[in-house]
Amino acid sequence: MLNKSIMDGDNPDLTEERMKGAFDTDKMAAVIYGSEKFAIRRREITESISRIPQLADSKPFSFMTREEKISESCRKLSVLSEHWNQLIDTNNEEEALHLYREVLGLEGHAFSLHETMFIPSLVAQANDEQQEKWLGRAKRREIIGCYAQTEMGHGTNLRALETTATYYPSTQEFILHTPTETALKWWPGALGKSSNYAVVVADLVIRDTHYGAHPFMVQLRDEKTHNPLPGITVGDIGPKMAFNGADNGFLGFNQYKLPRDHMLMRHSRVEENGTYTKPPHAKIGYSSMVKVRSRMAMDQGLFMVSALVIAVRYSAVRRQGFLDDKSREVKVLDYQTQQHRLFPSIARAYAFIFCGFETIQLYDQLLIDVKNGDTSGMSDLHALTSGLKSVVTHQTGEGIEQARMACGGHGYSMASYISEIYGVAIGGCTYEGENMVMLLQLARYLVKSVELVKTGKSKELGPMMNYLAEPDTQIDLTSGPEAYVKVFQHAARRQVWKATDKFHQLMESGQSRDIAWNNSAVELTRASRLHTRLYIMETFIRRVSSISDVSIKKVLIDLVNVHVNYEVLDIGTYALEHVSSTQLDSIRSQLYSSLDTLRPNAVSLIDSFQISDMQLRSVLGRRDGHVYTNLFEWAKASPLNQTHVLPSVNQYLKPMMDKAKL
Ligand SMILES: CC/C=C\C/C=C\C/C=C\CCCC(=O)SCCNC(=O)CCNC(=O)[C@H](O)C(C)(C)COP(=O)(O)OP(=O)(O)OC[C@H]1O[C@@H](n2cnc3c(N)ncnc32)[C@H](O)[C@@H]1OP(=O)(O)O
Numbered sequence: 001m002l003n004k005s006i007m008d009g010d011n012p013d014l015t016e017e018r019m020k021g022a023f024d025t026d027k028m029a030a031v032i033y034g035s036e037k038f039a040i041r042r043r044e045i046t047e048s049i050s051r052i053p054q055l056a057d058s059k060p061f062s063f064m065t066r067e068e069k070i071s072e073s074c075r076k077l078s079v080l081s082e083h084w085n086q087l088i089d090t091n092n093e094e095e096a097l098h099l100y101r102e103v104l105g106l107e108g109h110a111f112s113l114h115e116t117m118f119i120p121s122l123v124a125q126a127n128d129e130q131q132e133k134w135l136g137r138a139k140r141r142e143i144i145g146c147y148a149q150t151e152m153g154h155g156t157n158l159r160a161l162e163t164t165a166t167y168y169p170s171t172q173e174f175i176l177h178t179p180t181e182t183a184l185k186w187w188p189g190a191l192g193k194s195s196n197y198a199v200v201v202a203d204l205v206i207r208d209t210h211y212g213a214h215p216f217m218v219q220l221r222d223e224k225t226h227n228p229l230p231g232i233t234v235g236d237i238g239p240k241m242a243f244n245g246a247d248n249g250f251l252g253f254n255q256y257k258l259p260r261d262h263m264l265m266r267h268s269r270v271e272e273n274g275t276y277t278k279p280p281h282a283k284i285g286y287s288s289m290v291k292v293r294s295r296m297a298m299d300q301g302l303f304m305v306s307a308l309v310i311a312v313r314y315s316a317v318r319r320q321g322f323l324d325d326k327s328r329e330v331k332v333l334d335y336q337t338q339q340h341r342l343f344p345s346i347a348r349a350y351a352f353i354f355c356g357f358e359t360i361q362l363y364d365q366l367l368i369d370v371k372n373g374d375t376s377g378m379s380d381l382h383a384l385t386s387g388l389k390s391v392v393t394h395q396t397g398e399g400i401e402q403a404r405m406a407c408g409g410h411g412y413s414m415a416s417y418i419s420e421i422y423g424v425a426i427g428g429c430t431y432e433g434e435n436m437v438m439l440l441q442l443a444r445y446l447v448k449s450v451e452l453v454k455t456g457k458s459k460e461l462g463p464m465m466n467y468l469a470e471p472d473t474q475i476d477l478t479s480g481p482e483a484y485v486k487v488f489q490h491a492a493r494r495q496v497w498k499a500t501d502k503f504h505q506l507m508e509s510g511q512s513r514d515i516a517w518n519n520s521a522v523e524l525t526r527a528s529r530l531h532t533r534l535y536i537m538e539t540f541i542r543r544v545s546s547i548s549d550v551s552i553k554k555v556l557i558d559l560v561n562v563h564v565n566y567e568v569l570d571i572g573t574y575a576l577e578h579v580s581s582t583q584l585d586s587i588r589s590q591l592y593s594s595l596d597t598l599r600p601n602a603v604s605l606i607d608s609f610q611i612s613d614m615q616l617r618s619v620l621g622r623r624d625g626h627v628y629t630n631l632f633e634w635a636k637a638s639p640l641n642q643t644h645v646l647p648s649v650n651q652y653l654k655p656m657m658d659k660a661k662l
């Protein structure tokens with residue numbers, strides 16, 4: 001029995017699962033979270049939080065109105081402000097994110113964008129003097145900030161942003177202005193009611209020349225009264241599909257004056273006389289987005305895991321139907337269909353998180369390089385994270401929806417909380433650049449790479465691109481996971497070349513570059529997806545190969561087997577060009593047997609993420625597995641059940657029924 005945290009009073013069905021686990025979940029947590037030190041810190045932070053009763057939800061979140069959710073998260077933030085230094089190392093971003101997740105969950109809050117985009121924008125875009133002025137204040141949370149870029153009329157196409165920041169040398173001020181209704185900033189998280197500052201992205205104009213999107217530090221509200229400053233129109237955009245604890249907002253400027261030194265000037269400058277110095281890389285101002293995209297594999301992996309923790313634990317306590325033994329119904333987790341629904345997603349979640357570690361490190365390195373004047377890695381990371389954010393958000397959405405269905409009717413209830421997780425996670429398909437558009441950004445890079453190969457410049461290929469220059473080879477599927485990587489390489493290479501050839505042929509036939517691109521776009525997005533999935537698979541295998549602990553490695557190899565078999569079958573139409581249908585049949589059989597092999601470790605694999613009940617907010621996913629009693633308690637707490645007869649019954653239904661009786 002390796003799982004140390006088995007509790008006496010837990011549901012015996014879950015205890016049985018935990019006894020079956022063949023590895024230590026604390027050790028696995030150390031692998032998942034990158035180090036034993038951080039895995040221990042996570043547990044310590046969770047433990048410390050549980051000792052502060054004011055940080056608990058005051059009632060089930062699902063029964064709160066939007067206003068109550070916002071007020072509840074502000075209440076908790078004020079409690080947290082008394083405890084930051086005892087709870088976490090405030091300079092450690094991962095510890096802070098864990099604390100936020102535990103205490104505030106995933107529905108958003110006043111600081112949603114403060115940590116994820118406002119501070120990172122100051123770090124990457126503000127010069128030293130500006131950081132001196134604002135960064136400390138932001139880190140101490142004396143001010144609350146957000147990132148205001150998207151407008152009602154334009155989000156994806158940044159070059160068409162309408163908000164202007166016009167510089168006047170005579171006053172040494174910018175005038176921020178919203179020229180039309182569609183130019184209203186629309187969507188920024190925590191903008192509507194919480195933030196008093198924003199990094200605003202506006203089109204820089206000097207003497208009638210438009211220099212495009214640039215970031216500005218803008219005070220929105222009076223620091224004493226919190227009222228909007230004159231010239232600022234700001235408010236909440238209303239309820240959303242999910243994420244309703246956040247006040248995503250609108251923002252308009254009416255000839256709003258801003259001192260010259262409020263343009264973030266680490267990379268581009270406007271001198272007092274209006275002379276403009278351009279940045280060392282044209283897209284350096286987009287770095288806050290690359291930062292968030294580089295985190296998305298990790299964050300989406302964790303969203304998917306939350307849904308899987310709920311679905312796998314519930315599947316181990318839910319008994320329905322019979323297999324051999326007719327005296328007792330089976331755990332639904334024993335059905336092959338249930339395993340097929342859930343286990344490939346467990347594998348993907350692990351894979352996303354391992355990828356996430358790599359891309360976060362790549363971004364941190366890029367930040368250092370750029371500070372030292374080296375922007376050469378920007379295109380590679382932009383391409384990689386554009387594809388990755390698109391694939392992981394889409395697959396996470398699919399995985400969470402399967403997890404919901406795997407919980408049957410109770411999955412549809414807010415008691416499961418899966419629908420909230422789903423709603424929040426799929427926001428990622430849209431924010432930080434709509435998925436199709438970001439796949440097309442990666443496609444630009446892939447097409448350029450093929451062009452390099454075609455012109456004999458393969459040596460100039462970026463990281464991860466060498467396979468595009470390699471010839472197809474025979475694949476021996478018995479040679480282990482690497483053979484599946486080869487299948488993906490073949491499929492991705494063929495699709496990237498096919499899409500590029502189509503694009504080239506259309507141009508050769510007389511179509512303009514833009515029209516030819518648009519007419520090749522579906523094929524190009526397919527190429528980007530295959531390339532990204534190849535990267536995810538390679539990272540997963542690489543990470544697992546590097547593990548030394550035998551029991552951990554063994555179960556992760558089982559997980560890799562589920563992954564590679566499932567992924568190759570999932571791209572069956574492409575794979576068929578490289579493997580025979582008989583080989584696909586054999587992959588199918590291997591997938592079924594790999595599901596079987598994984599089955600005893602399923603609960604331990606998801607327990608290893610050590611997501612607390614507080615964070616999970618799910619009756620079905622409770623760690624102790626006592627689902628039914630608590631489901632009943634939860635339903636009894638519904639506001640509708642606080643009275644036997646609702647006022648609407650007396651007001652409408654009774655008179656209607658009484659009238660019908662006459
Ligand atoms: C629910 C949440 C739960 C938890 C999380 C909590 C909080 C976080 C929640 C939400 C945060 C959401 C925040 C936001 O959404 S902020 C707004 C984000 N907006 C976007 O992402 C807009 C997307 N659009 C763009 O990025 C750009 O418009 C573009 C699509 C990239 C096109 O830009 P454009 O200037 O027109 O450039 P192109 O002509 O297409 O390309 C020219 C050239 O530049 C290269 N390029 C583009 N971008 C970059 C980059 N960032 N770095 C390096 N290079 C870049 C591009 O590849 C091309 O290169 P070529 O060599 O091909 O010429």
Ligand SMILES: Cc1cc2nc3c(=O)[nH]c(=O)nc-3n(C[C@H](O)[C@H](O)[C@H](O)COP(=O)(O)OP(=O)(O)OC[C@H]3O[C@@H](n4cnc5c(N)ncnc54)[C@H](O)[C@@H]3O)c2cc1C
Binds near residue numbers: 113149431433434
């Ligand atoms: C939960 C959430 C939080 C957000 N938070 C913030 C925030 O904090 N700050 C902020 O500034 N913004 C924020 N946003 C806005 C977000 O960044 C934008 O919605 C996003 O960038 C997509 O832009 P869009 O809405 O203009 O979509 P559109 O570009 O209008 O997309 C609509 C459709 O057009 C297609 N399309 C558009 N352009 C092309 C193209 N060139 N080629 C092919 N197809 C195309 C898309 O694929 C899509 O199908 C948030 C959004 C959400 C949902």
